[in-house]
Every structure is written in C-alpha cells, then in structure tokens.
Amino acid sequence: MEATKTDIVVVGAGPGGYAAAFYAADLGKKVILVEQDRKLGGVCLNRGCIPSKALLYATHTLSLAKESEHRGITFQTPNVDLAKLRAWKDGVLAKLSGGVAQLAKMRGVEVWNGRGYFEDSTTLRVETEEGQKFINFEQAILATGSKAALPKAWDLGNPRIMTSRGALEVEEIPENLLVIGGGYIGMELGTVYAALGSKITLVEALDGILMGADADLARPIVAYAKKNFKEVRLKTKVGKMSTQGKQIKVEMEVEGQKKEELYDRVLVAVGRVPNCENIGLENTKVTRDDKGFIKINEKQQTEDPSIYAIGDVAGGIMLAHKASREARVAVEVILGESSAFEDVVIPAVVFTDPEIAWCGLTEAEAKQKGINIEVAKFPWAASGRALTFDRPDGLTKLIIDPETERVLGVGIVGAGAGELIAEGVLAVESGLTAKDLALSVHPHPTLSETLMEAAEVFYGHPTHTFVKKKAPHPA
C-alpha cells in the first residue's frame, strides 16, 4: 500500500498532541494527527482534568448546601441521580472533544483514528478501521501520554479496584471507599466521593499528603480531609487485595501494624506510567530512561533525529499545560526557530477543597537548595472577600529574593486558588518584584488583593493585616 506523505505526524491527540498539530498547521505544515481513541482530547479531556473538575463542581453543591445551614439557608436532603450526573459530565466531554475535532478540520489537520506503530524512523503504520495505512513523515511528534499505574499485584480484573479512569465513571457511590495515594488525584477524587456520601479511608505511604506543596499550603487540605474523610492514614503500606463477595479485602500495614479490612471499592492513585509500549519505538532510535519515559533534550528532540516527544510520555511534570508548551517548542524547533523548553514557569493546581496552587520556587525547594529567600504571607482570614463567602481558610504567600525583591515563587491555598495563581505565573515569568505587585492596584473586594497585600507584608505595611515588627532589613 502506498504511504501517505506528510510533513509532520503527531501521535496522540491530548492537550500536547492537538496543540502541536494545530500550531504546526497554523504555521503552514501538512499535519496528520493520529489518535487511537474515537474521542480527541486525550486523558486530560476524557479521563482526567475535565471530568474530574466537572464532578468536583457538581458535588461541591452538596457540600455547599450542608454548609449554608449555619448561614440560615437550609435545603432538603439532596437526591443524587448518578445517571444524570454522568450524562451531564459526558456531555461536557463530548462538547470539548467535538470542539477539538472541529478545530482540526478548520485547519486542515487530518485526523486518523487508529493505533500508531513506528515501522522505522520515517514510517508510521496506523491500524484503522479500514485496515492498515502507512504514513511517511518528515518529523513525528510523539504525544502518547500516560495512564494510571495499577501494580500487577492489585490488578485482579475486578472493576471494584479502580484507577482514576474508573472512578470518573461514577458507576455507584460506594459506602466504603479506600483511596490509595495522597497525591493530587487521590485527594481530588476522594473529595468527589466524600461529597457524594462515601466514607473515605485515604492511605499514603509517605508521611504527608500533597508532598509537592509547601506544608503550610497543604494544611487546610489536611484539615478538610480530616473532617470529611473517615480516616487519613500516613506511613501506610498496602499489601495484598482479594475479592470477597461484593467487596475487596485489603491487607495493609499502618505504621508497622498489620490490618485487614473490607471495602466496597478501592481507588488506586499511586502515579502514572508512560504509554510507550507496543508503538514500535524499538524500530527507531528513540531511547527511554529507567522509568520508561522517553529521553529528550531541551528542544524536545529524542535520540532519533526525526522524532520529537512531548507531554507525559517525555516525563517531567505530568500536566496538560506543560505538554502544550512543549508542543510549541517542538514545532518551533522543527521550523528551525531557536526555541527551547528552558526557564519555563509551570504552575501546579490541585482542585481540592480548598484549592491549592503554586508556581516557581517553593519554600521547601529553596530550603533544600540553600537559596536565600524571604517569605511574605497574607492569611485569608484578613480578606474581606474570603469572609463574604465564608472561606477564610486560605493563604497567599510570596517567595521573594531579599536582594532584588524579585518574586521567585507564589503559593496559594484557598477557594479559587487555581484561577489566582495566573497572576503569580505572570509575575514570576516576567521577573517582577514584590514592589511591582504592591504597586499594581487590585480590585476590591476580590481575592486577587491577597497577592498585593502579601507583597505589602514583605515591605512591612499591609493594610488589612498587621506584621509583627521585624528588625530592619540589612541595607
């Protein structure tokens, strides 16, 4: 069969892949986008960011209804129609996925539905419904993403042992749900099921939850979990699991003590593994690191001169917006521009209740690396806006270089932190100083003021909080 010739083939249509395909097409390249899933958008859109956020929003109403009682507004016990909730969520996904397909069409990006397999460094075989087809490409951008890890020992073929993918289908509201892993996925989905009424037991092997975030930012999340989950167990190792009727028997070791318990469902959220098996990488010069991720340089180039890799499959922080930026770098490098993924500020957001978000340098990282910093914090208990919607459990903090007063990092915990962090990203990425933030007028009453006031805390004169006088700053 005659191979179809193209400038660029993009394998995988997640937020990295479709961004790369669109950008390359916008810059005049002939692009084929290969996706094995019928729906475009990848994990993020279909099995990750978007469905989880939809469920978090929908179920948050349940928590809000409960909370509003002390504000004098009561509701009848809400009724949850899971089928309808699922349908609404799936509607959101369909709309977005359809939108991606539409955008591809408008740009003349050909979308091939099927599994891609590298025959060699310039040929991709695609197994489509109409049979095998071949693409002869100048450059390939590999964006096959990652999937939730499910250790072999727990993979009993029982749908009651779920990864995030299964959990997002909300087939039922289990009475007792075990969440393994205190990272952001475990915390977000734990929050969804807790709001729906499940009794959550969250276990984490390490000594804390959300270990990437600074401890003071994670604190309100820990408090939330303690209040809304049945139990949070740290330093806990999960052993064997087995099916026992309609339940799962789980063996675990909690701080050295052995336990055996029954759960209606188990959510495994212990990390993600790259999708690079069975795609013919062995027929190319692409190499992988010891964790299986594809090795790339700062130009997104693999060891194979005609193949680039972006997003989760290339390792690093596994976030959609990191993949999208890498997509731009890869395309620019292919077009001969001097682009590189260097000094890029990648914000992180965890959509727990409250949300937590940070960008740039964290306090913990600065300590660990011995970087001299000053931290300026503004507690939301002092924010009028936070009080008006009854969520004073937030904190905005700036990590500042005391010599240049430059903002090196921003961390926020509180309702809507994910939206607020964008200003922090702009400040860190642009090398702004705390003074720049302090001098920019922020609208009142909004949460954005907490960034301005945190900057004022650094200079010792915030309006809405009082800074205990410190010794004069060395000149």
Add this chain to the structure above:
Amino acid sequence: MDVKLPRLGEGADSGTVVNVFVKEGDQIAKDQPILELENEKAVATIPSTAAGTVAKIHVKAGDKISVGQKLITLSGGGAAPAAAQPAAATPKAAAKTAAPEPEPEPEPQEEVSAEAAESVEKSNAAVAASPVIRKLARDLGIDLAKVRGSARGGRVTMEDVRAYIQRLQKLAAQPKASAGAQTKPAAESIDFSKWGSVTKKPLSPLRQVIARRMTENWNAIPHVTQFDDADITGILALRKKYVAAYEKKGARLTVTTFILKAVADTLKKHPTLNSSLDEVTQEIVLKEYVHLGIAVDTEAGLIVPVLRDADKKDLAQMSRELEELATKARDRKVTGEDLKGGSFTISNQGGIGGAHFTPIVNKPEVAILGLGKGAAKAVVREDKIESRMILPVALSYDHRVIDGGVAARFIVDLVKAIENFDEKLVKI
C-alpha cells in the same frame, strides 16, 4: 547566611585569594576583613557583609574567585543580633529603585572567564525579564545575564537590550588593540637550566596585569619622550625653610610635593595633556579635574594610586595625602577605588637614583612625567659657572593626541613653574 564576593569595581570581578583572615568558629563583626584578594587592580581586603560566627569557609589562599562566589557561611549572626535589638521596624526602604551605575567605558573584556563563571552559585531563576525579551535574546544569541537590567530588581527591559546591542556594535567597530599582538608567533618555553641553575617563580596576578597593561599601552600608543632639566635649588631652599613648620602640622614636605603642585598648575594651562582619547567616539575628552596618578614601587610590583583634585589642594594637604597613598600602596591596602580615574601620572625614581628615563603612558591617560634623581651640577648662569641642584625630567606622551609643540610648551612651562616656585604657595 552566606557572604559572597561583592563587586569590586569595573573590570575587577575576579581575583586570587592571598590570605584568609578568619577561621571556622570565629566570631566576626560586620565589615571585619575576612580575606585579602589580589586582582588586576590591587590587593584589597574584603570585609564581611554581616556579623556572626564563621560556620564554614569556602575559599583558601590561591583560589581564583569571582563576584558572587560564596566566601564564608555565617551562622547565628543574622538572626541573633537582630532579635536582640527589638528595634522598631523600619519598613523596608522605599524600594530599591534601580540606580544603575553609569555604563562602564567599553572595555573589550566582556566575557567572564569560563572558570570564573562556572563556580558562581546560580539561583535557579532565569534572568529577570519578560518572556518576550527572553525569547528575543534567545533568537539573537544574547546572554541576558550580561545585560544590565535597569528596572526594579535589576529586571532587563527592552531598552536595556537595545543599549547592550548598541554597545556591542560599538565594540565591534572598535579596532582591536590586540589584533597585532595576536599574529605574533606563539610563545616558546625555553629551558634556561641548560646554561646553569635557575629558580622559577609564578607570575603574580598583579605582575600579569602589569605585563598585559604595559604591552597594550606600548602597542596602542605612539610614544614620544621629551627630556629636560629643572633647577630645583629654589625648591630645596623653600623646603628647608618650611619643613619644620609642616612637620608640626603632621605633613612631610618633600620635593615631590612641590613638583606635584607645579604639575597640577601647569596641567590647568595645558588641558590637552590632561585628556583622554575616546577611541569609540573619536573624541578628545578634556578633564576639568586634575587627578594625579602616583606610581609607587612596592614589593609586589608597580601600583598607581590616584591623588584627587591636586589642583585644588594646598601643599600641606597634598603632602599628607601623598604619604598616605604611598603607605597604603606598600601595605597593600589600596582599594580598587583608589586606583581609578587618574588623568596624568608621575613616576618618581629620584629616591632610587638614575637620571632621564622613558616612562610608558598609562592608558587612557595621554601623558606621564618621569622624574630622575636631583643632583648638583655645574650650570652656566649669567656667564658664570654655578653649582645648582638639577632634576632630570622626562615627559612621555601620546602622539595621537599631543603634538611635539604642545608637549614642548608644556614642559617649558612646567620647568618654569618648578624653578620659580611661588613662596606664597608654601607659606603656612
């Protein structure tokens, strides 16, 4: 906290550690000298920027270090004394608005040496600049770390990048002074021990700088040296008359002081000798100040500290300052600041001996005066032979800027000023 090597002055961003004065466990005060650094300008003591206990010393004698490098780590100091004084909080000074130093004159030594660069501890943040500017820099191949940021916190703006590029263009247009030197055959190492025993000593950083500077000056400047003799019998008499009175005022009146005064006054009348050639703009820069460089012979080598505003100072003040500078130079206490901004240099070998010699102009100055040893000579005055004290003087000048006539008029005026030194200037 860490004490890092501060910026010492233009062109002096690295050096060799001569001595470390502190050891681990020492309690030190702010501004206490922690080490002695020899660089191309001088040997300077580096003071501590904070008080505390020395927890760790990161450098040792012989290390080559550069600006920003960690010298010592202090413990306790930062927090303890601060906590001890319950000082009323001064809110942080109203923002350190960027007060960039004036652009240094384009020196063709932009790049920091590789070894200096790699040892500097880097903050993991990119250079402070907006993403657009960082992209532009990448496209143009400009290292933003070398661009002076003028916005708050040293942030690099588009104007800074523009100014930097313009500066690079000027530098590129400038004829390379060393271009000729580069074509010379590579130096060859000769085994002198074939002909007898030898001792080898490494060239000190100061010696290397002197060697480089002298070669540069010699290569770049078409030198002419004008000889003359000045009768200092009068000055010696004045000195004898007033030396005791000056002594009482703590000033050592020497012949050199008289000469300095005469030179300063004569330079005011001949501003071309007190100028510099701006090779970039092709302008002659006439200086309205007279800062005299005084060549001092030290054990380590030649050092030229600067006596400022010599035209505005009286003999007593000048005597005191001259002595101070010489002492500082010999004790290796001269700072980078002391060596900057000279407009004319005087090299006095009278204390050692010898007569006329041909000094090398100290770029970017355009002239230098060399003084030999004053000696009694038989001189014909009004048809009679007299014994007079005669001082050999030699003026080397940059013929690109100064023509022979100008130089001759200067030296004639100078000799007159020396021979007819006005007693009013000496009286105290």
